[in-house]
Amino acid sequence: MEKTNVAIVGLGTVGTGVAKLLLDHGDRTARHAGRTMWLKKAVVRDLEKARGRIDLPEDVLTDTLDDVIQDPDITVVAQLIGGLEPARTIMLRLLESGKDIVTANKALLAEHGPELFDAARRLGRSIAFEASVAGGIPIIANISQCLSANQLQSLEGILNGTSNFIVTQMDEKGSAYADVVRKAQELGYAEADPTMDVDGTDAAQKLAILAHLAFGATVDWHDIPKIGIDGLDPADLRYARQLGYRIKLLATADLAEDGLELSVAPTLLRIGTPLAEVRDAFNAIRVVGDAVGPVFYHGLGAGQMPTASAVVADLIDTAVGRTKLTFQTLEYFSSENPPRAKQRDTETLLGRYYLRLQVANHPGTLAAIASVLEKHAISIASVIQHESESPDREHDPVPLVIMTHEATEGSAYTATEEIEALKSVTGPVTRLRVKG
DSSP states (O other): OOEEEEEEEOOSHHHHHHHHHHHHOHHHHHHHHTSEEEEEEEEOSOTTSOOTTOOOOTTOEESOTHHHHTOTTEEEEEEOOOSSTTHHHHHHHHHHTTOEEEEOOHHHHHHHHHHHHHHHHHTTOOEEOGGGSSTTSOHHHIIIIITTTSOEEEEEEEOOHHHHHHHHHHHHHOOOHHHHHHHHHHTTSSOSSOHHHHTSHHHHHHHHHHHHHHHOOOOOGGGSOBOOSTTOOHHHHHHHHHTTEEEEEEEEEEEETTEEEEEEEEEEEETTSTGGGOOTTEEEEEEEETTTEEEEEEEEOSSHHHHHHHHHHHHHHHHHTHHHHHHHHOOOOOTTSOOSSOBOOGGGOEEEEEEEEEEOSSTTHHHHHHHHHHHTTOOEEEEEEOOOOSTTTTTSOEEEEEEEOSEEHHHHHHHHHHHHTSTTEEEEEEEEEEEO
């Protein structure tokens, strides 16, 4: 049987999982690849670090990248270093040395994708990146290959398992945000610094990649409007349940005649709908195509073995030539080739809204708020106002929750500002999008 020599750069959690699959399940990979996938080198920073989780053959470990670059027998490299640098420089050097690349680094692709893809094409090489979005869910292959007969119309997803775990625990167990973050770190779902997960950055970077694949749009992830879960109030989770909804950090891409709507934000989803039922560290993506209709993908979006599963699948596809075929037809726009789909003006976007505010408990308060909403053509769908539990219930502010009918984002934003300026309203208004 033919042999493909493989190298891994970065033997962290995912890299170790990839090595396990290649070493422990060589018969499985050989059956699917029609050849032996041979792990020849694994590049690490510290050769002395204990690696009790895996038994590597002699001479596989090295701390010198040149051992891979200068070896013509190594044709495919799993580049599994995170961050932007030195990951970008390493990938360019590997491409220039004639290696095809498999990566799980979504931040690198979101930031430097056009440059890396242009370099790969110029050098006759390929880059596979299934593991960069949604871990073990094969969403990249499905959008770029299986659904290629469709004009995709919308994409909605829970793309960050860490934030979904945190929200699920807060919602179902009433846990405090800080306590759940610590638990997520202990379980390996969250990094020591979880900022990119909880502030929406990770989801925005993944959405930028999917938007390119699905709609041919080159999007700077910095330009995607994003709100994270780090400011989510447990009160909103409770009120959402009373209204028949759950709150999820939702990444959205909707295509319309005037452009592409992109956003990442906590969103109310109706209980019983598929995305609302995604729990803990799972990811899910709902795609709608003009021919196939709605398609739903669900699975673990992070973790050692789900992500390693996607990496090894890409290694196999690269070894047998499938990646090169699809990579050459995969459009990745540069500054010289503008995107087909521009981002829509957010002011004109239509949607329903959840509003929560603290109001004075006296006559005329609700009428004043309703007057502001009416002025901006925003209709009220429902209202929740519970009696204050304070002994001084006639004077203490009480929470008021309003669900609106459809309105434009611009109108909702302006109305919110005007409501906050009312004397009967205390503090800022919480405003969340509602879907379903």
